Amino acid sequence: MxxxxxxxxxxxxxxxxxxxxxxxxxxxxxxNVLWGQEVLKDGVDIDPSAFYQRLRSNKVMPTTSxxxxxxxxxxxxxxxxxxxxxxxxxxxxxxxxxxxxxxxxxxxxxxxxxxxxxxxxxxxxxxxxxxxxxxxxxxxxxxxxxxxxxxxxxxxxRVQVLFVVDTLEFLHRGGRIGGAQRFLGTALRIKPLLELEGGKIEALEQIRTKKKALARMLEVALERRGDTPIHRAAVIHADALEECLALKEEVRAMLEPGEIYVSEVSPVIGTHTGPGTLGVVYYTW
CATH class of the missing domain: 3.40.50.10170 (Rossmann fold)
Incomplete structure (x- = not known):
């Protein structure tokens, strides 16, 4: 060869x-995930399962480099x-x-x-x-x-990244909050719908309840797709596999991508989004 x-x-x-x-x-x-005095290689020294379990219970919050x-x-x-x-x-x-x-x-x-x-x-x-x-x-x-x-x-x-976080706490604490800053201080039950735009995190909408936020996320994807076929899509999650698999079937039915993947949110990104994050990534062709 x-x-x-x-x-x-x-x-x-x-x-x-x-x-x-x-x-x-x-x-x-x-x-790198920096946790107290520990330097952990993302996906090598710590995998998503262990990371999110620790994140939920540890009083010391990690940073990244x-x-x-x-x-x-x-x-x-x-x-x-x-x-x-x-x-x-x-x-x-x-x-x-x-x-x-x-x-x-x-x-x-x-x-x-x-x-x-x-x-x-x-x-x-x-x-x-x-x-x-x-x-x-x-x-x-x-x-x-x-x-x-x-x-x-x-x-x-062509790629679009849309996602819903359970809380803005982690993005705010990690300094990656970007345009979602304006959603800070809203009611706890409000679930922010965010996107990656121009290489940074931007706010789209704030929606009451996660279920409605996920439904709106798919509506936005459908609107943006228009009549153009989606070549590939991925459903991403941070310690929310069951919700992710249900979302995958909705994406398959609504957006009809040529291929669809499931991917976890890595510990480095999870440091800033927090557990429970769900998103859809896709591009047209």
Whole structure:
């Protein structure tokens, strides 16, 4: 088998379904969850189940950080070596949410023997993941660097990320609240419907009860889709699998995506959204 011309990598916040990640050979660099004196690698030292269980009961709240430039240098070298190439495309969490892109860019400047292209996904979770998948599919098909970058870009232009959180407490505490700031101080039963727009979290609506908020989320997705078919969709959850599986069937029936995935919200993102978060990510084609 010929070596790929381009290695495609991402970070742990994409939280790709394991079978998809394995099939496409997408290497992942973990971000960090900082809990007291502990530094935990996202998805390596702590998985979502253990993370959310601890988050619900621990009085000390975690924070997060990006990998260092030095870690990225080692990561890029390994990824290139594994694919037998000198060209790497990294699709990473939005620069509006994390310093990960900045660290990756710094590492790029330290690697004169490799060609590294850093893609700011302007997203996270499967909004980022779908970009990495498209890029990896293009690379696996023998695509050039330009074709791999174009594949990611085409998804970035089209992807939508909508989600409902149980509370704004975690976004506020982590400094990622963005345009949802205006919902602070509303009644406890109000469930905010949020989106990723321009690489940052923005507020859409505040809705009474989670059930109504999820229904409205699907209505918004349907309105935005219009008559254009949805190529891929994902239902994402933070320690809410049962609700997520029910939501998946609603997404399948209402939005009729060509493919549909279920993905957990990684511990790093869960630090800021909190448990109980549910969302839908999709792009048209």
């Amino acid at each position: 010929n070596a790929q011309r381009v290695a495609v990598v991402t970070d742990s916040t994409a939280y790709l379904p394991p079978d998809v990640q394995a099939r496409l050979g997408i290497a992942t660099i973990p971000l 990006q990998p260092s430039a030095g870690e990225f240098v080692d990561f890029f070298r390994r990824a290139a070596e594994e694919k037998g190439t000198d060209t790497v495309v990294g699709v990473f969490i939005s620069s509006g949410l994390s310093g990960t892109v900045a660290s990756a860019e710094m590492a790029k400047g330290m690697l004169s023997d490799l060609r590294v292209e850093v893609v700011d996904s302007r997203s996270t979770s499967m909004g980022q993941g779908f970009q990495a998948i498209a890029a990896a599919e293009a690379a696996q098909a023998g695509g050039s660097l330009e074709e791999v970058l174009e594949a990611a870009q085409q998804v970035r232009y």
